Amino acid sequence: MVDNDFGGDPDGLVSLAHILLRSGPDMTVLVTTSPLDPGLAEAAGADPATTAGRGAELAGQLLELMGLSGVRVITGAEATGVTPEQVSPAARAIAEESSRFERTTILCGGPLTNIAAALRLDPPLARRAMLVWVGGTLAEADRGEYNSDTDLDAATEVLASGIPLVRIPSEEYSRMTIAVDAVKNELAAVSAVGSWLAERLLDVPPFVQLGGTLTLGDSVLVAFLPGVDAPARRVAPGTAVHGQVDGAALWDDLMRQLAAQGS
Incomplete structure (x- = not known):
């Protein structure tokens, strides 16, 4: 399962x-x-009440471009918090889908709103799933970083649930940088999907000044995909990952995968 704020920073779409x-x-x-x-x-010129829906639209566009008709995209809560309002179709889908399997891996690159709601709906989810979350800092799991601070209540609730957690703090995911020139010259040229992703990455909001590099922080999640042979996969739940994900290797693998898919 992949849960992310796809309506925000497009590194989630790359991931x-x-x-x-x-x-x-x-x-x-x-x-x-x-x-x-x-x-x-609001700063990005988006409607705060529809960002999860916008994320679903973008994820759907990506899936269509990739020719993947069998992957479901479910819109989550449009507001953060731990009230009944957050029990969204996404939360229900997470709980229901995980019940079909003995073990489930949830890769989350955004706030924990949907995960917290799914755990409230189905507390045994904490025993069936492992959560890999891009959030927090090395020093503090539930604060001091965008994903944790965006929904502090959800982060607190999930961390207290007992779900096995591998956490990727800001000190680790901020290392996942790529040159803007590589986005323009490599990603944009590798395939139609790569071109679409490059457009998303280079379309920065008004308050962002495009420099020489971009951070693809959510790409760290790829190293924890079941079946991927990477040192990060051997990290035990309950730890925070630091210095164990090779961003350059992930980029090279993405280029190979896109080239193969586009050929």
């Missing part, structure tokens, strides 16, 4: 494309979308 490219034919993938911080949404 999703890579995850889908690396998913084997016997792997079931469910995609769910989470909300953005309202202040960030």
